[in-house]
Amino acid sequence: MRGALVTVGLSLATLPFGFGGGLVLALLRLSRWNWVRRACGVYVWFFRGIPDLLSLFLVYFGLQAVLNWAGQVLGLGWRPEMDAFSAGVVALSVVVAAYSSEVWLSAWAAVPAGQREAGRSLGLRPGVVFRQVVLPQMVRVALPGLGNVWMVLIKDTSLISTLAVMDLLRAASEASRATSRPMLFYFAAGAVYLVFALASGVGQSALERRAGRGLAGI
Amino acid sequence: MMDWAFIEVWGWRLVSGLGITIKVVVISCALGFVLAYPIARARMSRRLWLSGPAAGYVACFRGTPLLCQLYLIYYGAGEIRPLLSDLGVWWFFRDSLYCCLLAFTLNTAAYQSEIVRGAVMSVPRGQVEAGRALGLSGYRLLRHVIGPQALLIALRPFGNELVTVTKSSALTAIVTLLDLMGQTRYIFARTFDFSIYMYAAVIYLALTEVMGWGWGMLERRLGRHLRR
Numbered sequence: 264m265r266g267a268l269v270t271v272g273l274s275l276a277t278l279p280f281g282f283g284g285g286l287v288l289a290l291l292r293l294s295r296w297n298w299v300r301r302a303c304g305v306y307v308w309f310f311r312g313i314p315d316l317l318s319l320f321l322v323y324f325g326l327q328a329v330l331n332w333a334g335q336v337l338g339l340g341w342r343p344e345m346d347a348f349s350a351g352v353v354a355l356s357v358v359v360a361a362y363s364s365e366v367w368l369s370a371w372a373a374v375p376a377g378q379r380e381a382g383r384s385l386g387l388r389p390g391v392v393f394r395q396v397v398l399p400q401m402v403r404v405a406l407p408g409l410g411n412v413w414m415v416l417i418k419d420t421s422l423i424s425t426l427a428v429m430d431l432l433r434a435a436s437e438a439s440r441a442t443s444r445p446m447l448f449y450f451a452a453g454a455v456y457l458v459f460a461l462a463s464g465v466g467q468s469a470l471e472r473r474a475g476r477g478l479a480g481i
Numbered sequence: 482m483m484d485w486a487f488i489e490v491w492g493w494r495l496v497s498g499l500g501i502t503i504k505v506v507v508i509s510c511a512l513g514f515v516l517a518y519p520i521a522r523a524r525m526s527r528r529l530w531l532s533g534p535a536a537g538y539v540a541c542f543r544g545t546p547l548l549c550q551l552y553l554i555y556y557g558a559g560e561i562r563p564l565l566s567d568l569g570v571w572w573f574f575r576d577s578l579y580c581c582l583l584a585f586t587l588n589t590a591a592y593q594s595e596i597v598r599g600a601v602m603s604v605p606r607g608q609v610e611a612g613r614a615l616g617l618s619g620y621r622l623l624r625h626v627i628g629p630q631a632l633l634i635a636l637r638p639f640g641n642e643l644v645t646v647t648k649s650s651a652l653t654a655i656v657t658l659l660d661l662m663g664q665t666r667y668i669f670a671r672t673f674d675f676s677i678y679m680y681a682a683v684i685y686l687a688l689t690e691v692m693g694w695g696w697g698m699l700e701r702r703l704g705r706h707l708r709r
Contacts, residue, residue, distance in 0.1 A: 312686040314651035317662060321678050328675060414544075421546035425655055432549055445556035453545040453553065460544035 267455050269348075270431040273420045274413075276352045281359025281416065282409060288360055289367035303364075310361035316422050322354035323426055351423040359416050366408035370401040403474040410467040417459055431455055491668045491677070498664030499684060501578070505650045505660060509582055510643055513589035520594035521601065535594075542591035547649050550588060555580045555656045581653040589646050596642065600635035601627060633704060640696035644689050651685075661685070 291303045310318050327350075374397050382392035424433035435452035439445035523535035542550065558565060558574035565571040573579045604627050612626040654663035665681040668674075 309682070309686065312689045313682045314648040314662065314685060316651040316654070317665075317678065317682055317685060321682065324675060324678070418546040421548045422652075424548070432546065432552070435549075436552065439556065444560060446553070446560045449549060449553040449557055453541070453549050456545040456549060457541065460540075 267431045267434075269434075270417070270420050270455075271459070273348070273351060273355065273423060273430060274417050277355040277359055277416060277420075278413075280352065280356035281412075282363050284356055284360030285363030285365075285412075286367050288364035289371060292364065292368060293371065307361045307364055310358055311365075315358055315419050316425070318358050319351075319354045319419075319422055319426070322357050323350050326350055326353060347423075347426055351420075351426060355416065355419060355423070358419065359412060362415065363409060363412045366405050366412060367401065369408070370405035371397075373404040374400045403471075406467070406471050406474055410463070410471075413463060413467070414460060417456065417463065421456075487672075487674070491672075494659075494664040494668060495661065495680065495684065498659055498661035499688075501653075501658065501660040502647070502650050502662075502688075505578075505581055505585060505653060505658075506643070506647050509585035509589055510593075510646055512582075512586040513593050514639075516586070516590035517593035517597045520590060521597040524594065524598055525601070539591045539594060542588050543595070547584065547588050548652050548655065551581065551584045551652060551656055554584045577653070577656050577658045581650075581656065581658055585646065585650070585653075588649075589642060592642055592645075593639070596635050596638040597631070599638070600631035603634055604630045633707075636696075636700050636703065640693065640700070643696070644692055647689060647692065648685070 288303050288307065291299050292307070294300050294303075313321075378396055378400065379392055382396040383389070387395070420430055421432040424430050424436065431452050435448040439448040442448075520535050520538065523531045524539065526532045526535075554574070555577060558580065562571060562574075565574055573583075608626055608630065609622065612622045617626065650660060651662035653660045654666055657663070659667065661681060661684060665677055668677045
């Protein structure tokens with residue numbers, strides 16, 4: 264059952280990149296420059312419009328190709344290699360960033376413009392306004408949506424098993440091939456995923472309570 | 482820039498793959514829709530022996546990866562083959578298309594039942610009470626009062642679910658079904674031409690885009706009386 268740890272590891276490693284990347288994407292989509300907005304919009308539209316499995320394949324194989332190419336261009340004597348785990352994290356992050364940017368975008372819209380204006384009129388710099396005033400309010404609004412994306416992420420890690428990572432589902436596959444008891448092992452894998460989902464549900468409501476503590480009684 | 486010789490050789494494979502993808506999506510979504518209402522109804526029931534199993538079903542299918550469910554049905558069926566043969570249903574589980582249809586139907590039924598539940602619960606209570614006061618029977622209440630209002634609310638999430646199923650139908654490629662993704666992988670294995678994945682991406686994009694567009698039209702048409 265070491266595969267379970269890999270699944271958790273994959274999800275947790277993807278979390279900061281995916282959600283962080285999504286936040287950056289969302290902010291870029293609010294950019295002053297038309298072409299930046301346009302480019303990020305196309306990125307999100309593309310990765311939300313094609314199957315996650317296909318995105319993973321594209322990023323996974325594309326990444327290898329880019330690395331090979333970079334190795335040649337830089338004239339390195341060796342070909343930069345990337346282990347399947349990190350490639351999986353990159354691929355998942357790309358997909359999760361696209362999904363979560365939508366959540367961040369709607370969270371941004373939910374924070375009234377007056378909050379920003381008030382911050383600016385207090386003489387705070389734009390960066391400070393964003394970090395101290397807007398972001399904390401965005402997080403509260405975004406949490407349920409991000410929770411959904413997190414659930415999708417946990418389930419998407421199972422797709423990585425079709426690449427070369429020994430995650431929970433692949434471990435179950437190998438075990439069932441070795442023992443020819445597929446029912447047992449796939450049921451067990453499903454149960455572990457279910458436990459993750461339930462645990463995240465509990466964690467999520469705790470986070471939501473904490474994020475909403477300033478609003479108690481409303 | 483398009484390589485016509487390449488398309489001529491491999492194009493028909495992509496088209497036949499697209500056909501299988503659409504087949505899987507349409508059949509499983511339709512069957513899932515039929516199953517969704519009874520499940521949602523059981524889930525909302527006051528009787529624990531009805532609502533308990535329904536809630537468990539929904540949690541199990543929504544909490545585990547679809548790929549895991551697919552493996553369980555496809556490979557798991559092989560383990561209990563003698564039993565299935567005795568029941569005379571082995572022909573069903575032997576075919577990867579049927580296995581995929583079963584897994585997708587059960588999966589989307591769980592998601593769609595949640596949509597139905599949300600929609601039915603969002604119909605104002607007064608509507609139901611008014612219907613009862615008019616002496617409508619349970620069926621008529623559903624058919625003329627709750628149904629039309631709930632379906633309109635559920636339309637958008639149903640559209641999303643349709644797109645989600647389309648995207649997850651790529652998983653069928655892993656259990657050897659030659660859908661769009663499966664054909665793409667086959668061609669890639671033969672030619673090592675990476676651009677085939679881009680072609681597949683474009684086809685999927687077109688597919689989801691057309692669905693979103695068609696669904697938008699449907700929504701505008703059915704919701705025309707609500708437009709200001």
